[in-house]
Structure formats: C-alpha cells, structure tokens
Amino acid sequence: MILITTNDTAMNTRLLLCILAASTLVLNSVQGQNSELALKSGDRIALSIGRIPDADVTQISKVYSVSDGGTINLVHIGEVRAAGLKPSVLQRAIEQAYIEREVYTRPTVTISIDGGEAPSRMVYVVSGCKQNGPVPYNSGMTIMKAVSVAKGFSDFAHPSRTKLIRDGVTTEVNLKDISANPARDIKLQPEDQIIVPE
Template sequence: MKLRYLLSCAMYFLMTTLALAQSALVSDPVVRQSGLSSNTAYSSYRLGAGDVVNIRVFGEEDLSKEKIRLTDAGTVPYPVLGELRVLGMTVGDLERLITDGLKGRYLVNPRVSVQIDEYRPFYVNGMVEKPGGYPYQPGLTVRKAASVAGGFKERASSSKMYVIREGDPSHRPVKVDLNTEIGPGDILTIEESFF
C-alpha cells in the first residue's frame, strides 16, 4: 500500500515536471521565433522515391512501422489510413499527416515520430575511383561526393564537373565547383582533364 502511494506520488511529480519543462520550452523566444513546437526541429529534407522511413506511434505497436521504402510514386502504405502520398513532404509534414489522420477516429492524442532510416541515392560518374550510386548524406558537396566514391582519379578535371538535378525535367547538366551542394537523386559527372 505504501509502495503504491510512493509510486503514484513519483508519477505525479514526474508528469508535473515534464509539463513545466514543455511549457518553458514553448515559451522560449528562440523556439517561438523559429516556429518549432515542443522540442522537435524538423528537417527541410524532402522525401522522394527510394527513401526508407521509420514511423513510430508511441504506445501503439500496431501502428508503428519500420523500414518503409517510398514507392516510385512517392507513397507509403500505412495501417488504417491506407496509401499515403508523401512525395515532396518533410519529415515534419509526414508526422502531422499521420497525427491528423489518427486523431479522433482512432486515438485521442497520438504522438507520432518519423525518422529517415535510409536516404535515396545520389550518383557519381566519370573520373572517380568507384563510380556508382551511394546513399545521400545531409550536407553533401561535390568534394564529399567524390570522396565517398573513392576520390578523384589522377586525370580528373577540377573545372569540368557537372550535375543533373533530380527535379530538373530538362535533365540539363549544370557546371559546378567542389563546394556545390549535391542533393538526393542528383547525378554528378567528373570529366577527364586534358593537359
């Protein structure tokens, strides 16, 4: 009996502390100015075909799904909500979509977390040691992409580097330099230098 009372007091204390911490965080001017709710910062990364995501609904194992790969149409199958079109959404957008879909009809206050398990690949061609497709990494530049592909070959040009952007319908190569950002699905070509 005494143990039960102590446990209930501890739970009350913990819940009160968490509620106060959350209200302090939301009232923080930095959090308010950035538009963040609670303590979650959302990435600007846009989901696309080939990305693999993990979806967790806290306390609901049946609604939590691991390693769901987006189809070529940019959709993911999800229990009770069906096929969700998520192409171009951010992780935060997908969390809100699932939360709104579950709220009311299925759960009172769903807490949804989405994480990217595997990014879709980018591609490197030409004068690198190991041309091919590699999983995208946030903050990727031409220099880093070449390193991931084994580094530049001896005859690689430092001025003839081109990228075809994933979303460009014309598939037109654009000249880039070593510090140009590379996105998921981009195709980077390093040409040979002729002395």
C-alpha cells in the same frame, strides 16, 4: 516588440532569459526538421498514435514499409503518401487525414525511422573520379566533398565542365572555380548525380 517599463533588474533579466530560452527551442526545432531526410520507397518507419481508443492504438501503432508506390496503408483512411515527405510532415498529414475524415478528433502521431537510424541515401559520382559510384549522402554534403570521397579527379577529368543532375535537370558546374573559391561549393541532395567528363 517588447516594452519593459520597470526598473527591477532581476525581473528584466529573468524576462530576457525566458525570451532567449524560447528562441533557442524554436531554432532547435527548425534545425531538427531541416536535418530530416525525405522518405522514399523501401524505408521502414515506426508509427505510434495517441489520443484515440485503445483498441485502435494497437491496430495502427506499428512498423510500416513505404511501398513501391510511395505510400503506407493505414486503418480507416487507407493509402497515405509517404515518399517525398519528411517524417515530421508525414506525422501532420496523417493527423489531418484522420481529423478531416472525422475518424478521430485529436489524434497525435509520432513517426521515427525503424531501428532509430536515418535511412541511407546516396549521391552518385558517375564518371571523372578515381572511384566512381555511389557515395553515402550526409546532411551538408557538397559537390567537392563527394568528389573527395570518390578519391578525387581521375588523370583525364575535365572538372570545369562537370554536370550536376538533380531531379532530371542538368546544371553545368565549373569545379575548377569552386576549388579556387570553396565558398561557392554546392550543397547536394540525395540522389544527385555528378558527371565529370573525361
């Protein structure tokens, strides 16, 4: 809690604007991290590192592909798990690995998606729609949006008994109820599968 005891209106206004600006920066940073997609095997990332000897910078700063095993191989520390981590989390993990192994004292790592574009992710409409198959995932996508992209329900679909499969766990979803009450729509995650029985 901030207690202001002065009557100087201009100073109070400046202080309030500073607090508002700081809050906005923190909120934007959190929203940016939340919009990041987790990396997976086959993704290409550009890694750059600073605050280390110049000779090592050229060895470490380059483009890496996440292996089938979900890792990248870095000089001095070897295999580092990348699959399942967002780029901002991977950055911190690499910095910590170099510090904990006493290779560098204060490295700064920056990771971006190679080419600047977010890697493509899919959700899968398995059955019950007019155009079943993979649907490009985007942040904020819901189950009803995925059905819409798949051209809507087929003539023989039973949307009230839809199954959503996420990470091997199946949940039954009544898409008729969600159609009537869009506020109940479910946000999807990459690799989700939607099965509308026919």
